Structure formats: C-alpha cells, structure tokens
Amino acid sequence: MTTGRRPFSSEDVLSLLYQIAHEPAPLLRIVRPGLSVELEAVVARCLEKAPLRRFSDAGALLRALRGESSEEGSGSSTRTASPAGVTPESGAGKGIRSLVVLPFENRSGDPAQEFFADGMTDALIADLAQIAALRVISRTSAMRFKGTHPPLSELARDLRVDGAVEGSAMRVGDRVRITVQLVDVASDRSLWAKSYERGLTDILALQSEVAHAIADEIRIQVTPDERARLRSKGAVNPAAHVAYLQGSFLWNRFTGESVKEAIRRYEEALAIDPNYAAAYAGLADSYIMLANHHILPPREGYSLARRAAEQGLALDESLGELHTSLGWIHRLFDWDWPAAERESLRAVQLNPGYAFGRSRYALLLSGMGRHEEAVAEAQRAHELDPLNLLTYTVVGDTLFYARRFDRSVASYRKCLELDPTFGAAHTDLARSLEQVGRADEAIEEWVRGTRGPDGLSPPSSGLAILYARAGRLDDARATLEGVQALAQKQFVSPYGIASYYAVIGDNDRALDWLERAYSERDGTLVWLKVHPRLDGLRGEPRFRDLLARMRLDS
Numbered sequence: 115m116t117t118g119r120r121p122f123s124s125e126d127v128l129s130l131l132y133q134i135a136h137e138p139a140p141l142l143r144i145v146r147p148g149l150s151v152e153l154e155a156v157v158a159r160c161l162e163k164a165p166l167r168r169f170s171d172a173g174a175l176l177r178a179l180r181g182e183s184s185e186e187g188s189g190s191s192t193r194t195a196s197p198a199g200v201t202p203e204s205g206a207g208k209g210i211r212s213l214v215v216l217p218f219e220n221r222s223g224d225p226a227q228e229f230f231a232d233g234m235t236d237a238l239i240a241d242l243a244q245i246a247a248l249r250v251i252s253r254t255s256a257m258r259f260k261g262t263h264p265p266l267s268e269l270a271r272d273l274r275v276d277g278a279v280e281g282s283a284m285r286v287g288d289r290v291r292i293t294v295q296l297v298d299v300a301s302d303r304s305l306w307a308k309s310y311e312r313g314l315t316d317i318l319a320l321q322s323e324v325a326h327a328i329a330d331e332i333r334i335q336v337t338p339d340e341r342a343r344l345r346s347k348g349a350v351n352p353a354a355h356v357a358y359l360q361g362s363f364l365w366n367r368f369t370g371e372s373v374k375e376a377i378r379r380y381e382e383a384l385a386i387d388p389n390y391a392a393a394y395a396g397l398a399d400s401y402i403m404l405a406n407h408h409i410l411p412p413r414e415g416y417s418l419a420r421r422a423a424e425q426g427l428a429l430d431e432s433l434g435e436l437h438t439s440l441g442w443i444h445r446l447f448d449w450d451w452p453a454a455e456r457e458s459l460r461a462v463q464l465n466p467g468y469a470f471g472r473s474r475y476a477l478l479l480s481g482m483g484r485h486e487e488a489v490a491e492a493q494r495a496h497e498l499d500p501l502n503l504l505t506y507t508v509v510g511d512t513l514f515y516a517r518r519f520d521r522s523v524a525s526y527r528k529c530l531e532l533d534p535t536f537g538a539a540h541t542d543l544a545r546s547l548e549q550v551g552r553a554d555e556a557i558e559e560w561v562r563g564t565r566g567p568d569g570l571s572p573p574s575s576g577l578a579i580l581y582a583r584a585g586r587l588d589d590a591r592a593t594l595e596g597v598q599a600l601a602q603k604q605f606v607s608p609y610g611i612a613s614y615y616a617v618i619g620d621n622d623r624a625l626d627w628l629e630r631a632y633s634e635r636d637g638t639l640v641w642l643k644v645h646p647r648l649d650g651l652r653g654e655p656r657f658r659d660l661l662a663r664m665r666l667d668s
Contacts, residue, residue, distance in 0.1 A: 122490070124484075124487050213249070222285060238325060246466040278297045280297060310323070365403075370404065380397040402439060402446075441457030446640060485516035503532060522542075609641075612630075
C-alpha cells in the first residue's frame with residue numbers, strides 16, 4: 115500500500131514462490147524515495163518471514179505507526195523496532211539478522227600481506243552469505259571501511275545492520291592466526307570473541323568453523339543444506355591458496371591490467387592444485403570482464419571463460435559464483451535466455467547473499483523486458499551492497515530500460531554523491547539525460563566520465579550520439595570517424611555504431627551495423643529489445659528478423 119505495488123513479482127510461478135519464501139522485501143525508500151526510516155522499519159517488520167517476529171496484533175502495529183513503544187506477547191516489557199525492522203530479543207546475539215564483516219586488520223606488520231587479510235574478510239562474507247535467513251553486506255560496501263574505525267551508529271545508519279564482525283589475521287609461514295569478534299551495533303556490546311590458530315592447509319575449514327560459530331551465537335536458522343555446504347571444504351595447498359588470494363586482490367582493483375595479472379595468479383594456483391574450483395571461478399570472471407569491456411574479442415574471451423566455468427563446476431557444483439559466471443556467458447555470448455536464467459537462479463539459491471550475482475540477474479531480466487522483476491532484483495542487490503557504486507548503477511540501468519528516466523537520473527546522482535569520480539555513473543547519467551531532452555548537459559556528464567589525462571574524451575559512439583542529439587552534427591560525424599579509425603586497431607562495438615545511425619535516422623546503415631554486431635557476437639546486442647535509441651528501427655522487417663534470431667521477439 116505504501117509503494118503502490120506488491121513486494122515480489124515474477125512471470126514465473128516457481129521464481130515468485132522462491133522469492134516469497136526466501137527473499138527479503140525491497141527497501142521502501144528505494145521503491146519510493148522520501149519515505150521515513152520509521153515507516154520503513156514498521157513495514158519491514160510486517161514482512162518478516164517468521165510469524166513470531168511480526169507484530170503480535172493490530173494494536174501493536176498501530177502503536178508502532180504512532181511512534182510509541184509497543185508491548186509484545188503477554189509480557190509487560192516494551193520493545194521498539196530497530197532501524198532494520200528487527201526487534202531485539204533477550205539473550206546474547208539474538209535479534210541479529212543482518213551483519214557487516216568489517217575488513218580484517220593485517221597484523222603481520224608486512225604491507226605485502228594485505229591480500230591475506232582481505233582474503234579472510236572475503237571468505238567469511240562468502241560463507242555467511244550462504245545463509246538465507248541472514249542478510250550479509252557484500253564485500254565492496256564492507257571494504258569502504260578498510261583502514262578506518264567507523265562508529266557503530268554510522269554502520270547502523272549507512273548499512274542498516276544490527277551486528278558487525280571485526281577481526282584480524284596474521285600469517286607466518288604456513289601458520290595462520292585470526293581473532294574474530296561479534297558486536298551488537300545498537301548496544302556497542304561485544305557478544306562473542308575467539309582466537310584461532312591453524313595450519314594454512316586447514317584454512318577453508320577454519321573459515322567455515324568461524325561462520326558456524328557466528329551463526330550459532332546469533333541463533334540464526336541454518337538449513338541442513340546450508341550446513342552441508344559450509345562443511346564440504348577439505349584441505350587446501352598453501353601455495354595455491356596464497357596465489358588465489360593474490361589473484362582475487364588484483365581482480366578487485368577492476369582495471370584491465372590488474373585483471374590480466376589476476377589471471378596469471380589464478381593460473382598459478384591451478385598449476386599447483388588443478389582441483390581448486392574457486393580459482394576457476396576467478397579465472398572465468400576475469401575473462402568475462404576482459405570480453406565485456408572489449409579488451410579481448412568476444413569469441414576469445416567468452417570461450418576461455420566458459421572453459422574455466424565448466425571445469426570449476428565439474429569439481430564443485432555448489433559454488434554459486436561459477437553458476438553466475440556461466441549464466442553471464444549464456445547471456446552475453448550464447449544469447450540463451452532460459453539457460454542464463456536457470457544458472458542465475460541456481461546461483462541465488464546456493465548463495466542468497468551474493469550481491470554481484472543478483473545484479474547480473476537483474477540485468478538479464480532487464481534485457482528480456484521483464485522490468486518489474488529486474489528493478490526488484492537490482493534493489494535486492496543494492497540492499498546487500500549499499501555502498502557499492504556498481505549496484506547503484508545497476509538500479510539506475512534497470513530503471514533506464516524500464517523507461518523511468520527521471521528515477522534513473524536520481525539513482526545515478528546518488529551514486530556520484532558517493533564517488534564523483536566514478537566514470538560509469540557519469541556516462542550512464544548522460545544516457546538518461548539524453549532521453550529527457552537535456553543533450554547539452556548529457557555531453558558535459560559524458561566528458562566528465564571519460565576525460566583522459568590530457569583532459570580530452572576519446573572518440574566513442576556514445577559521445578557521437580550525444581552530439582547528434584544536441585544538433586552538433588559536424589562534431590558527431592568527426593567523432594564517429596574517430597571511432598571507425600579506432601576499429602582498425604582493436605575491437606569496437608558494432609552495436610554502438612548501429613545505435614548512432616539509428617539515432618540520426620539512417621535505418622539502412624543502422625541495420626547493416628546490427629548485422630555485423632550479430633556476426634561478431636557483440637554482447638551489447640542483449641539490449642536490442644529494450645534500448646530506446648533503437649525505437650526508430652522497430653517497424654523494420656530486418657529488425658524484427660534480428661529480434662527473432664536473438665530469441666527476443668516474445
């Protein structure tokens with residue numbers, strides 16, 4: 115009633131049932147900006163999965179809406195909803211249903227060992243995120259607090275969590291010592307703390323042991339399947355594990371050069387231990403990134419990614435990251451939408467807290483034209499990773515393709531409030547401003563997002579399109595000539611050039627370039643069905659034929 119729509123939606127009944135049973139509802143303030151935190155907390159509590167965690171009767175709900183404390187059950191004590199819509203309960207750790215794992219401190223005294231502390235943080239997040247009943251903030255948002263000691267009130271406000279895990283890690287040779295502490299952010303009270311020392315060969319088992327201990331302490335429901343997945347980790351070769359952690363550390367820098375170096379580290383890990391499934395996941399994601407950003411030609415990049423994903427799944431079918439990778443390949447290269455969705459849903463089932471996988475699924479749904487589901491899934495990814503710049507842009511992207519341009523503009527601007535230097539948010543914002551008729555402002559945003567060290571933006575089809583929208587046709591033609599000259603040296607998206615011709619009304623050339631994009635397996639074609647820049651082509655028989663071949667005509 116507050117948002118004007120149901121919390122869960124899907125055209126597929128099984129997907130809808132899974133969401134209702136297992137997924138948290140989207141945050142009200144994302145669905146409808148401007149609503150108060152207090153109202154959001156009340157509605158979140160009404161939507162709790164467990165009946166005992168909801169309001170006991172209508173009177174208790176009414177008192178909460180009025181901002182009064184409410185009596186629960188037959189007792190006389192009063193309790194109010196927390197900022198996350200969770201009611202604290204008696205007993206250490208009870209009432210914690212959302213957590214952030216803060217970056218572990220590197221206690222080795224050696225800055226070169228930073229990757230190891232980060233790896234321990236990542237591993238604990240990944241293990242805890244497999245527990246569907248627990249909301250765990252994803253890595254990117256958690257890492258924003260690296261090297262700081264934020265007040266717990268700040269964590270509660272920015273991340274909407276009621277618990278925090280703090281820790282430190284030290285590796286000396288093949289021995290590891292970690293210390294972990296669980297803190298209630300509302301009371302600033304330590305609920306549990308423990309130190310562990312193990313050999314590096316037992317590191318995976320140690321990570322699972324810590325995750326189990328935290329789940330037991332907060333009395334969260336862990337299903338038998340989840341317990342089995344947490345237990346099913348054997349010994350690891352220390353040298354392979356170190357190489358894997360170094361690869362992940364480099365991958366998360368997210369530049370072309372760092373990802374290429376990450377590939378070398380993952381390959382090193384696999385040369386030492388060919389049965390290391392997680393290293394195959396890192397390898398697959400690295401090749402996908404290089405292909406998606408046109409650093410490698412699509413056929414080469416996605417072929418290498420597929421081989422890595424399939425080899426990893428042959429070793430460990432339960433690794434959600436590998437299913438996300440394979441789903442991404444089915445989407446961007448195979449254009450096999452049912453297979454892509456099947457893998458995406460499998461990843462979500464195995465790892466409900468994997469925000470990256472959820473954001474990838476949101477983009478799949480968006481390209482298929484299932485906009486309500488796409489926006490809802492993007493919002494879930496954002497809830498899990500609220501300080502991640504990419505989850506902001508994914509929310510904005512799903513709103514853009516749903517043609518809610520004003521809301522997409524607002525989402526990109528919020529992202530830029532977090533980091534004004536984030537280029538993708540500037541270029542995505544430019545695209546939305548273009549659609550609402552603010553072409554000159556769009557050009558300014560594009561240049562801000564793409565300006566190089568020389569102060570200039572390189573030629574791109576996106577900039578050529580914006581010049582054309584602004585009526586600066588000479589600039590548009592000169593920019594496109596620069597793009598076509600660049601295509602003689604490296605892969606350039608034919609889809610982007612097709613979009614330019616579609617915008618200026620040269621439909622025949624636009625369709626010729628779309629055919630070239632199809633023959634070269636340009637992954638950007640996944641937006642063929644929904645991109646507003648192609649609206650002038652939709653009545654063309656050649657365009658309808660291409661939609662049919664892409665299996666996007668339904």
